[in-house]
Amino acid sequence: MSPRLLTVPEPYLELDDATLASRIRAAKARLGQSLVVLGHHYQRDDVIEHADITGDSYKLARLGAERTDARWIVFCGVHFMAESADILRQPHQSVVLPDMNAGCSMADMAPTDDVIEAGAALERLGLTSIMPVTYMNSTAEIKAYCGERGGAVCTSSNCRAIFEWAFAQRDQVFFFPDEHLGRNTAIAMGIPPERIVVWDPKRPLGGSTEEELRAARVIVWKGCCSVHTKFHLHHVLDRRAEDPEMRILVHPEVPHEVVAVADAVGSTETIIRTLREAPSGSHWAVGTEYHLVQRLARAMPDKKIVILSKEFCLCATMYRISPQNLLWALDSIVDGHPVNVIRVPEETKRWAHVALDRMLQVH
Ligand code: 13P
Ligand code: SF4
Secondary structure, three states: OOOEOOOOOHHHHOOOHHHHHHHHHHHHHHHHHHEEEEEEOOOOHHHHOOOOEEEOHHHHHHHHHHOOOOOEEEEEOOHHHHHHHHHHOOOOOEEEOOOOOOOOHHHHOOOHHHHHHHHHHHHHOOOOOEEEEEEOOOOHHHHHHHHHOOOEEEOOOOHHHHHHHHHOOOOEEEEEOOHHHHHHHHHHOOOOHHHEEEEOOOOHHHHOOHHHHHHOOEEEEOOOOOOHHHOOHHHHHHHHHHOOOEEEEEOOOOOHHHHOOOOEEOOHHHHHHHHHHOOOOOEEEEEOOHHHHHHHHHHOOOOEEEEOOOOOOOOOOHHHOOHHHHHHHHHHHHOOOOEOEEOOOHHHHHHHHHHHHHHHHHO
Protein backbone atom coordinates (compact mmCIF):
# COMPACT_ATOMS: atom_id res chain seq x y z
CA MET A 1 0.00 0.00 0.00
CA SER A 2 1.98 3.03 -1.20
CA PRO A 3 0.93 6.56 -0.16
CA ARG A 4 -0.42 8.93 -2.80
CA LEU A 5 0.47 12.62 -2.68
CA LEU A 6 -2.46 14.51 -4.19
CA THR A 7 -4.39 17.70 -3.68
CA VAL A 8 -7.96 17.31 -2.49
CA PRO A 9 -10.24 15.92 -5.23
CA GLU A 10 -12.85 18.25 -6.74
CA PRO A 11 -16.01 16.62 -5.24
CA TYR A 12 -14.83 17.45 -1.69
CA LEU A 13 -14.72 21.14 -2.59
CA GLU A 14 -18.41 21.09 -3.42
CA LEU A 15 -19.62 19.84 -0.02
CA ASP A 16 -21.29 22.32 2.34
CA ASP A 17 -20.10 22.84 5.93
CA ALA A 18 -22.79 20.70 7.58
CA THR A 19 -22.18 17.77 5.22
CA LEU A 20 -18.44 17.98 5.75
CA ALA A 21 -18.83 17.97 9.55
CA SER A 22 -21.26 15.05 9.59
CA ARG A 23 -19.17 12.99 7.15
CA ILE A 24 -16.01 13.62 9.22
CA ARG A 25 -17.87 12.47 12.35
CA ALA A 26 -19.12 9.36 10.53
CA ALA A 27 -15.64 8.46 9.22
CA LYS A 28 -14.20 8.92 12.70
CA ALA A 29 -16.91 6.71 14.22
CA ARG A 30 -16.19 4.04 11.64
CA LEU A 31 -12.45 4.07 12.38
CA GLY A 32 -13.07 4.11 16.15
CA GLN A 33 -10.04 3.48 18.36
CA SER A 34 -7.84 2.72 15.34
CA LEU A 35 -7.71 6.49 14.71
CA VAL A 36 -6.51 9.47 16.70
CA VAL A 37 -6.88 12.99 15.33
CA LEU A 38 -4.36 15.47 16.77
CA GLY A 39 -5.00 19.22 16.45
CA HIS A 40 -2.60 22.09 17.08
CA HIS A 41 -4.13 25.14 18.76
CA TYR A 42 -3.66 27.26 15.62
CA GLN A 43 -6.03 25.11 13.59
CA ARG A 44 -9.24 26.72 12.43
CA ASP A 45 -12.47 26.08 14.37
CA ASP A 46 -14.08 23.82 11.77
CA VAL A 47 -11.02 21.51 12.00
CA ILE A 48 -10.14 21.69 15.72
CA GLU A 49 -13.69 20.60 16.61
CA HIS A 50 -12.82 17.15 15.22
CA ALA A 51 -9.54 16.72 17.14
CA ASP A 52 -9.38 14.02 19.82
CA ILE A 53 -6.34 15.68 21.38
CA THR A 54 -5.52 19.40 21.12
CA GLY A 55 -2.31 20.93 22.34
CA ASP A 56 0.91 22.83 21.84
CA SER A 57 3.80 21.17 20.01
CA TYR A 58 5.15 19.51 23.14
CA LYS A 59 1.83 18.13 24.36
CA LEU A 60 0.95 16.75 20.93
CA ALA A 61 4.34 15.05 20.57
CA ARG A 62 4.06 13.46 24.02
CA LEU A 63 0.40 12.46 24.00
CA GLY A 64 0.48 11.41 20.33
CA ALA A 65 3.35 9.01 21.12
CA GLU A 66 1.32 7.55 24.01
CA ARG A 67 -1.64 6.60 21.76
CA THR A 68 -0.05 3.34 20.67
CA ASP A 69 -3.50 1.75 20.29
CA ALA A 70 -4.23 3.95 17.26
CA ARG A 71 -3.22 2.49 13.90
CA TRP A 72 -3.71 5.91 12.27
CA ILE A 73 -2.51 9.28 13.54
CA VAL A 74 -4.09 12.10 11.52
CA PHE A 75 -2.17 15.27 12.31
CA CYS A 76 -4.02 18.55 11.91
CA GLY A 77 -0.99 20.81 12.13
CA VAL A 78 2.06 21.47 9.99
CA HIS A 79 4.63 19.23 8.33
CA PHE A 80 7.34 19.31 11.04
CA MET A 81 4.77 18.22 13.64
CA ALA A 82 3.62 15.28 11.51
CA GLU A 83 7.26 14.34 10.88
CA SER A 84 7.90 14.31 14.64
CA ALA A 85 4.85 12.10 15.17
CA ASP A 86 6.19 9.76 12.47
CA ILE A 87 9.58 9.62 14.21
CA LEU A 88 7.97 8.80 17.58
CA ARG A 89 5.30 6.37 16.32
CA GLN A 90 5.29 2.61 16.81
CA PRO A 91 5.97 0.32 13.80
CA HIS A 92 2.27 -0.59 13.40
CA GLN A 93 1.23 3.08 13.17
CA SER A 94 1.13 5.58 10.28
CA VAL A 95 0.90 9.36 10.33
CA VAL A 96 -1.21 11.31 7.84
CA LEU A 97 -1.02 15.05 7.17
CA PRO A 98 -4.26 16.15 5.47
CA ASP A 99 -2.43 18.65 3.22
CA MET A 100 1.21 18.06 2.29
CA ASN A 101 1.58 21.79 1.55
CA ALA A 102 1.04 22.66 5.21
CA GLY A 103 4.70 23.54 5.84
CA CYS A 104 6.34 26.16 8.07
CA SER A 105 8.33 29.11 6.76
CA MET A 106 10.48 29.12 9.90
CA ALA A 107 11.50 25.47 9.48
CA ASP A 108 12.43 26.25 5.85
CA MET A 109 14.90 28.92 7.05
CA ALA A 110 17.38 26.29 8.26
CA PRO A 111 18.36 24.17 5.22
CA THR A 112 20.47 21.15 6.19
CA ASP A 113 23.50 22.10 4.08
CA ASP A 114 23.65 25.58 5.63
CA VAL A 115 23.49 24.14 9.15
CA ILE A 116 26.21 21.57 8.39
CA GLU A 117 28.42 24.30 6.91
CA ALA A 118 27.87 26.56 9.94
CA GLY A 119 28.76 23.76 12.35
CA ALA A 120 31.91 22.99 10.36
CA ALA A 121 32.92 26.68 10.34
CA LEU A 122 32.64 26.85 14.14
CA GLU A 123 34.65 23.65 14.45
CA ARG A 124 37.39 25.15 12.25
CA LEU A 125 37.61 27.98 14.79
CA GLY A 126 38.28 25.35 17.45
CA LEU A 127 34.86 25.85 19.10
CA THR A 128 34.08 22.26 19.94
CA SER A 129 32.15 22.53 23.21
CA ILE A 130 28.96 23.50 21.40
CA MET A 131 25.59 21.82 21.99
CA PRO A 132 23.28 21.94 18.97
CA VAL A 133 19.65 22.42 19.99
CA THR A 134 16.79 22.69 17.56
CA TYR A 135 13.30 24.01 18.03
CA MET A 136 10.57 21.49 17.23
CA ASN A 137 9.77 23.82 14.31
CA SER A 138 12.55 22.38 12.13
CA THR A 139 12.91 19.60 9.60
CA ALA A 140 13.57 16.01 10.64
CA GLU A 141 17.06 16.37 9.10
CA ILE A 142 17.95 19.21 11.47
CA LYS A 143 16.65 17.18 14.41
CA ALA A 144 18.87 14.30 13.22
CA TYR A 145 21.84 16.69 12.92
CA CYS A 146 21.38 17.62 16.59
CA GLY A 147 20.77 14.04 17.73
CA GLU A 148 23.94 12.79 16.08
CA ARG A 149 26.01 15.48 17.80
CA GLY A 150 24.72 14.96 21.35
CA GLY A 151 22.02 17.61 21.07
CA ALA A 152 18.26 17.74 21.55
CA VAL A 153 14.96 19.15 20.36
CA CYS A 154 13.00 21.69 22.41
CA THR A 155 9.61 23.36 22.14
CA SER A 156 8.44 26.75 23.30
CA SER A 157 7.34 25.19 26.59
CA ASN A 158 10.66 23.57 27.55
CA CYS A 159 13.35 25.63 25.81
CA ARG A 160 14.86 26.88 29.07
CA ALA A 161 15.01 23.37 30.57
CA ILE A 162 16.79 22.11 27.46
CA PHE A 163 19.26 25.03 27.50
CA GLU A 164 20.04 24.24 31.15
CA TRP A 165 20.53 20.59 30.23
CA ALA A 166 22.85 21.65 27.39
CA PHE A 167 24.93 24.02 29.55
CA ALA A 168 25.42 21.27 32.13
CA GLN A 169 27.41 19.45 29.43
CA ARG A 170 28.95 22.06 27.12
CA ASP A 171 30.03 25.71 27.08
CA GLN A 172 27.93 27.02 24.20
CA VAL A 173 24.53 26.39 22.62
CA PHE A 174 23.89 26.64 18.86
CA PHE A 175 20.14 27.08 18.47
CA PHE A 176 18.07 26.61 15.28
CA PRO A 177 16.03 28.04 13.60
CA ASP A 178 14.23 30.73 15.69
CA GLU A 179 16.40 33.68 16.59
CA HIS A 180 13.68 35.09 18.87
CA LEU A 181 12.90 32.01 20.96
CA GLY A 182 16.65 31.49 21.37
CA ARG A 183 17.28 35.08 22.46
CA ASN A 184 14.22 35.30 24.73
CA THR A 185 15.21 32.07 26.48
CA ALA A 186 18.85 33.07 26.90
CA ILE A 187 17.95 36.51 28.30
CA ALA A 188 15.44 34.93 30.72
CA MET A 189 18.32 32.75 31.96
CA GLY A 190 20.38 35.86 32.70
CA ILE A 191 22.77 35.59 29.75
CA PRO A 192 23.90 39.11 28.77
CA PRO A 193 22.67 40.23 25.31
CA GLU A 194 26.25 40.73 24.05
CA ARG A 195 26.88 37.02 24.60
CA ILE A 196 23.96 36.06 22.35
CA VAL A 197 25.16 36.10 18.75
CA VAL A 198 23.06 35.74 15.59
CA TRP A 199 24.29 33.36 12.87
CA ASP A 200 23.23 34.61 9.44
CA PRO A 201 23.91 31.76 7.00
CA LYS A 202 24.23 34.23 4.11
CA ARG A 203 27.30 35.93 5.62
CA PRO A 204 30.86 34.71 6.27
CA LEU A 205 31.16 33.43 9.85
CA GLY A 206 27.43 34.09 10.20
CA GLY A 207 28.10 37.85 10.20
CA SER A 208 30.03 37.87 13.48
CA THR A 209 33.70 38.20 14.34
CA GLU A 210 35.75 35.30 15.62
CA GLU A 211 35.98 37.05 19.01
CA GLU A 212 32.21 37.48 19.25
CA LEU A 213 31.68 33.81 18.45
CA ARG A 214 34.29 32.72 21.01
CA ALA A 215 32.66 34.87 23.71
CA ALA A 216 29.11 33.79 22.85
CA ARG A 217 27.10 31.63 25.23
CA VAL A 218 24.29 31.16 22.73
CA ILE A 219 24.53 31.35 18.94
CA VAL A 220 21.05 31.75 17.44
CA TRP A 221 20.22 30.92 13.83
CA LYS A 222 18.76 33.83 11.85
CA GLY A 223 15.25 32.47 11.41
CA CYS A 224 11.84 33.64 12.54
CA CYS A 225 8.11 33.01 12.46
CA SER A 226 6.25 35.05 9.86
CA VAL A 227 3.28 35.35 12.23
CA HIS A 228 4.96 36.23 15.52
CA THR A 229 7.39 38.77 14.08
CA LYS A 230 4.36 40.89 13.16
CA PHE A 231 4.07 41.94 16.81
CA HIS A 232 5.97 45.12 17.70
CA LEU A 233 6.61 47.35 20.69
CA HIS A 234 4.27 50.04 19.37
CA HIS A 235 1.37 47.54 19.52
CA VAL A 236 1.97 47.14 23.25
CA LEU A 237 2.18 50.89 23.77
CA ASP A 238 -1.01 51.46 21.71
CA ARG A 239 -2.99 48.80 23.58
CA ARG A 240 -1.92 50.14 26.96
CA ALA A 241 -2.66 53.73 25.92
CA GLU A 242 -6.17 52.71 24.80
CA ASP A 243 -6.82 50.68 27.93
CA PRO A 244 -4.60 51.00 31.03
CA GLU A 245 -6.01 47.73 32.38
CA MET A 246 -4.81 45.78 29.34
CA ARG A 247 -2.35 43.00 30.18
CA ILE A 248 -0.01 41.74 27.49
CA LEU A 249 0.45 37.99 26.95
CA VAL A 250 2.74 36.79 24.15
CA HIS A 251 4.31 33.70 22.62
CA PRO A 252 8.14 33.45 22.97
CA GLU A 253 8.56 33.53 19.16
CA VAL A 254 7.84 37.30 19.27
CA PRO A 255 10.83 39.70 19.19
CA HIS A 256 12.49 40.54 22.49
CA GLU A 257 11.43 44.21 22.44
CA VAL A 258 7.86 42.93 22.97
CA VAL A 259 8.70 40.10 25.40
CA ALA A 260 10.68 42.57 27.55
CA VAL A 261 7.56 44.64 28.29
CA ALA A 262 4.93 41.87 28.28
CA ASP A 263 3.11 40.80 31.47
CA ALA A 264 3.40 37.11 30.63
CA VAL A 265 5.10 34.91 28.03
CA GLY A 266 4.45 31.29 27.09
CA SER A 267 3.62 28.54 24.62
CA THR A 268 0.12 28.22 23.22
CA GLU A 269 -0.81 25.84 26.04
CA THR A 270 0.48 28.36 28.62
CA ILE A 271 -1.42 31.18 26.91
CA ILE A 272 -4.65 29.18 27.19
CA ARG A 273 -4.02 28.28 30.83
CA THR A 274 -3.12 31.86 31.76
CA LEU A 275 -6.35 33.20 30.27
CA ARG A 276 -8.50 30.46 31.83
CA GLU A 277 -7.03 31.21 35.25
CA ALA A 278 -7.29 35.00 34.84
CA PRO A 279 -9.99 36.75 36.89
CA SER A 280 -13.32 37.48 35.30
CA GLY A 281 -13.37 41.03 33.93
CA SER A 282 -9.63 41.14 33.21
CA HIS A 283 -8.35 42.57 29.91
CA TRP A 284 -5.79 40.82 27.69
CA ALA A 285 -4.03 41.60 24.43
CA VAL A 286 -2.51 38.38 23.13
CA GLY A 287 0.45 38.13 20.75
CA THR A 288 -0.11 34.89 18.92
CA GLU A 289 -1.97 33.38 15.96
CA TYR A 290 -5.38 34.80 15.06
CA HIS A 291 -7.51 31.63 15.24
CA LEU A 292 -6.42 30.76 18.75
CA VAL A 293 -7.01 34.29 20.06
CA GLN A 294 -10.46 34.50 18.44
CA ARG A 295 -11.45 31.12 19.87
CA LEU A 296 -10.30 32.08 23.38
CA ALA A 297 -12.18 35.39 23.17
CA ARG A 298 -15.39 33.54 22.25
CA ALA A 299 -14.87 30.89 24.96
CA MET A 300 -14.37 33.46 27.73
CA PRO A 301 -16.86 36.29 27.15
CA ASP A 302 -16.45 37.39 30.79
CA LYS A 303 -12.92 38.60 29.90
CA LYS A 304 -11.82 41.08 27.28
CA ILE A 305 -9.44 39.18 24.96
CA VAL A 306 -8.07 40.82 21.80
CA ILE A 307 -5.16 40.15 19.47
CA LEU A 308 -2.18 42.36 20.28
CA SER A 309 -1.74 43.68 16.76
CA LYS A 310 -4.67 44.96 14.72
CA GLU A 311 -3.16 43.30 11.65
CA PHE A 312 -4.34 39.89 10.50
CA CYS A 313 -1.79 37.57 12.15
CA LEU A 314 -2.75 34.24 10.61
CA CYS A 315 -0.55 31.21 9.98
CA ALA A 316 -1.34 30.54 6.32
CA THR A 317 0.15 27.05 6.36
CA MET A 318 -1.78 25.92 9.47
CA TYR A 319 -4.86 27.25 7.66
CA ARG A 320 -4.25 24.89 4.76
CA ILE A 321 -5.73 22.06 6.85
CA SER A 322 -9.42 22.32 5.98
CA PRO A 323 -12.49 20.15 6.67
CA GLN A 324 -12.30 19.17 2.99
CA ASN A 325 -8.81 17.68 3.16
CA LEU A 326 -9.43 16.24 6.64
CA LEU A 327 -12.47 14.35 5.32
CA TRP A 328 -10.54 13.26 2.24
CA ALA A 329 -7.72 11.91 4.44
CA LEU A 330 -10.19 10.00 6.65
CA ASP A 331 -12.09 8.59 3.65
CA SER A 332 -8.81 7.42 2.13
CA ILE A 333 -8.01 5.49 5.32
CA VAL A 334 -11.50 3.95 5.40
CA ASP A 335 -11.09 2.95 1.71
CA GLY A 336 -7.71 1.31 2.40
CA HIS A 337 -5.76 3.69 0.10
CA PRO A 338 -4.39 6.29 2.51
CA VAL A 339 -3.17 9.59 1.08
CA ASN A 340 -0.47 11.92 2.43
CA VAL A 341 1.26 9.38 4.65
CA ILE A 342 4.39 10.92 6.22
CA ARG A 343 7.52 8.79 5.91
CA VAL A 344 10.74 10.16 7.37
CA PRO A 345 13.70 8.18 5.90
CA GLU A 346 15.04 5.58 8.37
CA GLU A 347 18.56 7.04 8.66
CA THR A 348 17.16 10.50 9.45
CA LYS A 349 14.63 8.99 11.81
CA ARG A 350 17.25 7.20 13.90
CA TRP A 351 19.09 10.35 15.03
CA ALA A 352 16.02 12.60 15.07
CA HIS A 353 14.46 10.08 17.45
CA VAL A 354 17.47 10.37 19.75
CA ALA A 355 17.10 14.18 19.81
CA LEU A 356 13.35 13.98 20.49
CA ASP A 357 13.85 11.35 23.21
CA ARG A 358 16.37 13.61 24.96
CA MET A 359 13.73 16.34 25.01
CA LEU A 360 11.04 14.02 26.36
CA GLN A 361 13.41 12.83 29.10
CA VAL A 362 14.47 16.33 30.20
CA HIS A 363 11.01 17.95 30.38
P1 13P B 1 3.56 25.93 20.51
O1 13P B 1 2.18 25.42 20.26
O2 13P B 1 4.47 24.83 20.90
O3 13P B 1 3.58 27.06 21.44
O4 13P B 1 4.16 26.41 19.10
C1 13P B 1 3.68 27.47 18.38
C2 13P B 1 4.01 27.35 16.95
O5 13P B 1 4.48 28.24 16.33
C3 13P B 1 3.73 26.12 16.30
O6 13P B 1 4.04 26.26 14.99
FE1 SF4 C 1 5.66 28.09 11.45
FE2 SF4 C 1 5.00 30.41 12.64
FE3 SF4 C 1 3.11 28.99 11.43
FE4 SF4 C 1 4.21 28.10 13.71
S1 SF4 C 1 2.96 29.93 13.44
S2 SF4 C 1 3.81 26.91 11.88
S3 SF4 C 1 6.35 28.81 13.45
S4 SF4 C 1 4.92 29.96 10.44
